Amino acid sequence: MTISLSDTGKRFNREWIFRHFSYQFIQGHSYAITGANGSGKSTLLQVLSGSMHFNEGKCDWSSGGKSIDPEKVFQQVSICAPYLEVVEEMTVTEFLDFHQSFKSFLPGVTTASAIELVGLKAAADKQIRYYSSGMKQRVKLAQCIFSDTSLVLLDEPCTNLDLTGIDLYNSLIEQYGRNRLVIVCSNDKTEYGFCEEIINIMDYK
Numbered sequence: 001m002t003i004s005l006s007d008t009g010k011r012f013n014r015e016w017i018f019r020h021f022s023y024q025f026i027q028g029h030s031y032a033i034t035g036a037n038g039s040g041k042s043t044l045l046q047v048l049s050g051s052m053h054f055n056e057g058k059c060d061w062s063s064g065g066k067s068i069d070p071e072k073v074f075q076q077v078s079i080c081a082p083y084l085e086v087v088e089e090m091t092v093t094e095f096l097d098f099h100q101s102f103k104s105f106l107p108g109v110t111t112a113s114a115i116e117l118v119g120l121k122a123a124a125d126k127q128i129r130y131y132s133s134g135m136k137q138r139v140k141l142a143q144c145i146f147s148d149t150s151l152v153l154l155d156e157p158c159t160n161l162d163l164t165g166i167d168l169y170n171s172l173i174e175q176y177g178r179n180r181l182v183i184v185c186s187n188d189k190t191e192y193g194f195c196e197e198i199i200n201i202m203d204y205k
């Protein structure tokens with residue numbers, strides 16, 4: 001997947017969040033979007049995911065030189081973000097099985113192996129509502145990283161994670177992020193240290 005933005009701008013009411021944003025995000029590379037609180041990182045990520053309209057310029061998604069219908073971009077997107085919820089009434093096993101009825105996991109990854117990889121095996125049959133905030137974040141990361149998509153969008157991915165969780169995140173990205181397009185929104189280097197390109201949203205005001 002390649003995402004090409006040309007003079008793209010997004011505003012809420014009269015306030016421009018970013019403007020004149022021209023950039024190309026290319027599969028096989030990793031990018032960090034940085035900037036102060038409220039500067040528009042999450043907004044840009046949602047535009048890149050195809051789930052939010054923009055107000056000027058262009059945003060094109062393509063794969064293998066062929067344009068992707070904006071209505072179908074979601075099929076290629078995995079996202080982990082603080083504003084996305086998990087189904088708390090389910091166990092992690094039920095939740096990841098349910099998720100795979102919409103989006104399958106990467107070849108070779110099963111619900112059981114995903115749960116084990118994120119260190120939740122002992123809590124696999126517990127309802128997610130009884131999980132700690134760090135355990136819930138591990139569920140969100142599993143759902144995002146193990147989905148078989150070309151675009152991985154991570155908004156503050158280490159929220160609530162302990163040091164072991166941060167190490168786990170980095171090793172999952174190392175192992176499963178290769179050959180995909182990975183974009184991280186963060187101001188914390190422990191979350192985006194692996195990224196090859198750093199974009200400061202403040203440069204597009």
Ligand SMILES: Nc1ncnc2c1ncn2[C@@H]1O[C@H](COP(=O)(O)OP(=O)(O)OP(=O)(O)O)[C@@H](O)[C@H]1O
Pocket residue numbers: 012017035036037038039040041042043044
């Ligand atoms: N749906 C919305 N309607 C109106 N304004 C919005 C909406 N969503 C976001 N905003 C505004 O857009 C601006 C950018 O918000 P955004 O969440 O993208 O920032 P951010 O850089 O991700 O912030 P943070 O670092 O705090 O997560 C903020 O001023 C916010 O209030």
